[in-house]
Amino acid sequence: MASSTAKREAEAPQAPAGGYRKGAETRLRILTAALHEFGMAGAAGATTRKIAQEAGVSLPALTYYFGGKEGLYLACAREIVREYQAHMLAMLADVQISIAEGASPDAARTSLKAVIGALVDLQIARQQSDVWMSFVLREISEQGPAFGLLFEQLWSPGADLIVDLISRITGAPPRSTQPRLQALLLVSSLTAFSLARPISLKYLGWPRLGRAGVAEIKAALDQQIDQIAAGSGAGSALPE
Amino acid sequence: MASSTAKREAEAPQAPAGGYRKGAETRLRILTAALHEFGMAGAAGATTRKIAQEAGVSLPALTYYFGGKEGLYLACAREIVREYQAHMLAMLADVQISIAEGASPDAARTSLKAVIGALVDLQIARQQSDVWMSFVLREISEQGPAFGLLFEQLWSPGADLIVDLISRITGAPPRSTQPRLQALLLVSSLTAFSLARPISLKYLGWPRLGRAGVAEIKAALDQQIDQIAAGSGAGSALPE
DNA sequence: TTGAATTCATATCGATCGATAGACATTATG
DNA sequence: CATAATGTCTATCGATCGATATGAATTCAA
Numbered sequence: 001m002a003s004s005t006a007k008r009e010a011e012a013p014q015a016p017a018g019g020y021r022k023g024a025e026t027r028l029r030i031l032t033a034a035l036h037e038f039g040m041a042g043a044a045g046a047t048t049r050k051i052a053q054e055a056g057v058s059l060p061a062l063t064y065y066f067g068g069k070e071g072l073y074l075a076c077a078r079e080i081v082r083e084y085q086a087h088m089l090a091m092l093a094d095v096q097i098s099i100a101e102g103a104s105p106d107a108a109r110t111s112l113k114a115v116i117g118a119l120v121d122l123q124i125a126r127q128q129s130d131v132w133m134s135f136v137l138r139e140i141s142e143q144g145p146a147f148g149l150l151f152e153q154l155w156s157p158g159a160d161l162i163v164d165l166i167s168r169i170t171g172a173p174p175r176s177t178q179p180r181l182q183a184l185l186l187v188s189s190l191t192a193f194s195l196a197r198p199i200s201l202k203y204l205g206w207p208r209l210g211r212a213g214v215a216e217i218k219a220a221l222d223q224q225i226d227q228i229a230a231g232s233g234a235g236s237a238l239p240e
Numbered sequence: 241m242a243s244s245t246a247k248r249e250a251e252a253p254q255a256p257a258g259g260y261r262k263g264a265e266t267r268l269r270i271l272t273a274a275l276h277e278f279g280m281a282g283a284a285g286a287t288t289r290k291i292a293q294e295a296g297v298s299l300p301a302l303t304y305y306f307g308g309k310e311g312l313y314l315a316c317a318r319e320i321v322r323e324y325q326a327h328m329l330a331m332l333a334d335v336q337i338s339i340a341e342g343a344s345p346d347a348a349r350t351s352l353k354a355v356i357g358a359l360v361d362l363q364i365a366r367q368q369s370d371v372w373m374s375f376v377l378r379e380i381s382e383q384g385p386a387f388g389l390l391f392e393q394l395w396s397p398g399a400d401l402i403v404d405l406i407s408r409i410t411g412a413p414p415r416s417t418q419p420r421l422q423a424l425l426l427v428s429s430l431t432a433f434s435l436a437r438p439i440s441l442k443y444l445g446w447p448r449l450g451r452a453g454v455a456e457i458k459a460a461l462d463q464q465i466d467q468i469a470a471g472s473g474a475g476s477a478l479p480e
Numbered sequence: 481t482t483g484a485a486t487t488c489a490t491a492t493c494g495a496t497c498g499a500t501a502g503a504c505a506t507t508a509t510g
Numbered sequence: 511c512a513t514a515a516t517g518t519c520t521a522t523c524g525a526t527c528g529a530t531a532t533g534a535a536t537t538c539a540a
Binding site: 260261262263287288289299302303308 | 496498500501507508
């Protein structure tokens, strides 16, 4: 998937300029199908023909709207970033402010639980999100053409915030190696229920991931966050 | 990659019966190249031509030894299981025995640190292991033809052991949901440095993963294990 | 209503994929 | 050395991939 000359995306990377209404609908159908296929089969495994069929259009429509397979792939990455920001940005901004205003370790702990909980919801609760996570994780591990975008727009903002929260909780120097490692371990443990969901569910003996399961996962993560606080000797830790 | 009729693998799935010495060497070269390619590009992205070129053989050699692309893929999965067991089985057996003999929570905590440390070593220290982890995680998330093998031979033994250790540490009912979830979160957090290594290193500002980095990662994981013990109120927890 | 802009389907191209036929080379054994 | 078993190559097949040339159908502003 080398660089290609996009007809439409090259001129208007985000939104078609003078398009008709029907065109925008078709474009969205293609994008949805592409997200599904790329997420399920990966950039190499997905085929433009299957995407076109799933979207109910013919093959050249993909070229018309996205310039080719790679343009469509990048558009998928941008769409994921858009949805992620729509779901997380308000919360991240709130927490960011409370950090700047010097929140207490306990308040930071509550905020961290809320952020992680929102990430769990984003990955699990919504129908298509697991497909998005597959897309993101694959792109991250393969360092494909959308790596930079995902790192800067999706990973960094959330990760910076989580590191700041952990630093506030434990009292560690802000953005030093230790809270960074703790943040990495915490966030990447969520892969158990996105990337590795099939094996995790099989191991837990859960047929699928329902509301009760999500609640238990959140409880386990909350407990882990409490332990981070307890391990540092700061905050009110555990009741015992 | 549907089912295919393997010429050699069908008759002797593990080792060629009456082969010459040179044949075994070629077979190994192909297997090594295939592990690399499948791990880097995935089952769909890897091509038999590239594998053959990397192994220094011509294309039909793959068919001769492994019956085709899928046979080669499955042989890679078996090889990973073999290497994993060679690296971990002795340790797992030791710990298993100490569990059966009723080890103390503190002893279980030490054992858990050793097991996790060995997993880190397996993933990071060895040169090709990251490629193996990519292979395994991809297969797990895609539920490909080797899913069952990897679950039973690679995942289950280690996971069962880790759950038993955590149960012993925290005093939770053995193999109940809570220690299972804790084990899942702990193990899957290692994906930060296998699957997500590029983004993790970039985020930490580390150019590569050297001895010092591995030591810091192990320290962070040890701390997390200590916190599991501390959070349960069992064991001698932290010095403070 | 008319006509230019936009949409997207039919048909096909060249490249590359995995697999195989068939011949040749190498190895071990008597 | 002779012979069979084993190993490996060149050449090529059919399938499928992504891309595109061409043009008809649709949309919307004037």
